[in-house]
Amino acid sequence: MSDNIVEIDNLSFGYKGRLLHKGINMVFPRGKVVAIMGGSGSGKTTLLRLIGGQLNPNVGEVRVDGDVVHKQSLDGLYQLRRKMGMLFQFGALFTDLSVYENVAFPIREHTDLPESMVRDFVMLKLNAVGLRGARNLMPTELSGGMARRVALARAVALDPQIIMYDEPFAGLDPISMGVVCNLIRSLNDALGATSIVVTHDVHETFTFVDYVYFVSGGVVVAEGTPEELTNSDKPFVHQFVHGEADGPVPFHYPAPDYKREVLRGHDV
Amino acid sequence: MFKGLQGALSSLGHRVIEGIWRIGAGARLFSYICFYLPEIFKRPRLIVREIFSTGVLSLLIIIVSAFFVGMVLGLQGYNTLQKYGSSESIGVLVALSLVRELGPVVTALLFAGRAGTAITAEIGLMKATEQLSAMEMMAVSPVARVIAPRFWAGVISMPILAALFSMVGVLGGYFVAVPIVGVDSGAFWSQMQASVDFRDDIVNGVMKSLVFGVVCTMIALFEGYDAPPTAEGVSRATTRTVVNSSLAVLGLDFILTALMIGA
Numbered sequence: 001m002s003d004n005i006v007e008i009d010n011l012s013f014g015y016k017g018r019l020l021h022k023g024i025n026m027v028f029p030r031g032k033v034v035a036i037m038g039g040s041g042s043g044k045t046t047l048l049r050l051i052g053g054q055l056n057p058n059v060g061e062v063r064v065d066g067d068v069v070h071k072q073s074l075d076g077l078y079q080l081r082r083k084m085g086m087l088f089q090f091g092a093l094f095t096d097l098s099v100y101e102n103v104a105f106p107i108r109e110h111t112d113l114p115e116s117m118v119r120d121f122v123m124l125k126l127n128a129v130g131l132r133g134a135r136n137l138m139p140t141e142l143s144g145g146m147a148r149r150v151a152l153a154r155a156v157a158l159d160p161q162i163i164m165y166d167e168p169f170a171g172l173d174p175i176s177m178g179v180v181c182n183l184i185r186s187l188n189d190a191l192g193a194t195s196i197v198v199t200h201d202v203h204e205t206f207t208f209v210d211y212v213y214f215v216s217g218g219v220v221v222a223e224g225t226p227e228e229l230t231n232s233d234k235p236f237v238h239q240f241v242h243g244e245a246d247g248p249v250p251f252h253y254p255a256p257d258y259k260r261e262v263l264r265g266h267d268v
Numbered sequence: 269m270f271k272g273l274q275g276a277l278s279s280l281g282h283r284v285i286e287g288i289w290r291i292g293a294g295a296r297l298f299s300y301i302c303f304y305l306p307e308i309f310k311r312p313r314l315i316v317r318e319i320f321s322t323g324v325l326s327l328l329i330i331i332v333s334a335f336f337v338g339m340v341l342g343l344q345g346y347n348t349l350q351k352y353g354s355s356e357s358i359g360v361l362v363a364l365s366l367v368r369e370l371g372p373v374v375t376a377l378l379f380a381g382r383a384g385t386a387i388t389a390e391i392g393l394m395k396a397t398e399q400l401s402a403m404e405m406m407a408v409s410p411v412a413r414v415i416a417p418r419f420w421a422g423v424i425s426m427p428i429l430a431a432l433f434s435m436v437g438v439l440g441g442y443f444v445a446v447p448i449v450g451v452d453s454g455a456f457w458s459q460m461q462a463s464v465d466f467r468d469d470i471v472n473g474v475m476k477s478l479v480f481g482v483v484c485t486m487i488a489l490f491e492g493y494d495a496p497p498t499a500e501g502v503s504r505a506t507t508r509t510v511v512n513s514s515l516a517v518l519g520l521d522f523i524l525t526a527l528m529i530g531a
Binding site (some may be wrong): 081089 | 397398399401402404405406407408409413
């Protein structure tokens with residue numbers, strides 16, 4: 001058994017004539033929390049979809065527990081996905097089901113457990129995210145942070161080996177952000193899982209992850225532990241970690257010369 | 269001029285290719301729905317819930333519309349038939365119009381407007397809010413869990429709704445013909461009983477509504493499943509559901525009628 005539960009090997013992916021990833025290599029060791037960071041539109045979420053088999057690479061491959069994801073049949077892919085849990089950016093809770101039913105959903109779909117055991121499992125997971133008391137609420141009655149925690153309980157309902165988080169801190173207040181940080185780390189350690197966190201929130205992420213990949217322009221531009229990256233003098237890492245407006249990642253989207261455009265008049 | 273012609277041809281070609289692609293994608297979705305048919309029998313509760321949403325919740329609009337359509341048929345029919353001294357045949361006219369044509373067609377049009385749009389909007393929004401992706405990542409097929417139950421619920425609901433439409437429509441026609449304009453009640457029912465054939469009229473009407481059920485539900489499901497995951501995308505998909513379903517129902521009605529009369 002390999003030390004790495006997920007391996008991305010020379011992966012290139014693009015669509016509509018635009019190459020989003022150009023020969024990316026990454027490894028995700030078992031038991032670790034690894035962050036993929038980069039600016040908006042750098043293809044971080046797409047990487048999660050490639051790992052989950054929702055997209056297929058143009059070149060290269062993604063291996064999960066030794067199996068090449070894009071070569072699986074539909075049944076094989078579903079078997080592979082049962083090893084994974086994914087927290088979507090805004091939770092993606094089923095709006096016609098209560099909090100309890102949302103967490104019970106994967107358990108009911110994949111096991112034949114009696115209702116009493118389903119209840120025990122659901123309560124255990126909801127207790128872990130601190131929302132046992134909210135079990136009868138509907139998703140529309142939850143705050144953003146609560147929805148994210150319910151979605152996390154649902155993602156870990158079947159004790160997956162890999163937990164993927166897509167922008168888990170987006171739109172959260174500082175308290176909820178701290179709660180989610182602690183949950184990611186504690187659930188990872190309690191379940192003995194591997195977590196992949198896609199985010200661009202540097203300061204929160206550096207407090208609990210083991211390793212970080214920086215993605216920009218379709219390639220991995222830097223990688224290392226949070227300490228190494230904090231002290232890095234690479235221009236991109238420095239700009240990103242310190243939140244500078246301009247640098248290797250330009251502030252402006254590519255455009256013709258501003259003065260010439262203004263003088264040309266209203267020809268937009 | 270050459271550039272303009274080239275642009276128009278290119279645009280036409282693009283639309284044709286997109287149309288063919290959509291037909292192919294729809295056919296593929298239909299084959300998946302058929303593939304997951306056994307799953308439905310394992311969880312009949314899903315279908316029952318969807319029959320409630322698509323069928324039971326459409327009852328009010330179907331019944332009210334049917335009653336008015338029946339009353340209009342009664343009035344118009346009486347107005348025409350009395351000129352030829354055959355106003356007693358009003359029962360036959362109302363029943364045949366409803367059972368053969370208006371029942372299946374108007375039900376399908378109302379179904380597309382009420383249940384079809386609801387299906388498209390719901391599935392489109394589930395896609396936009398990543399609920400379908402979440403299901404896929406949980407190793408649960410959205411086609412088996414979300415699409416197929418709605419499809420079979422639509423196919424089951426449509427003939428029942430059409431039958432109810434025809435029944436209530438006949439009652440609407442009776443309400444105008446007998447108590448209001450004074451046609452004999454016995455003549456109304458007996459002529460209807462003598463002239464409406466079970467196989468040629470009722471069975472053919474049920475077959476039409478079954479076909480319309482398949483087509484309208486399939487269009488609603490495909491438009492929702494294929495909708496771009498944005499507010500505008502879902503809105504356009506919902507509009508397309510009504511337009512495409514209505515055109516398909518009216519076009520198919522002509523073809524089915526021609527085949528049935530030919531048969």
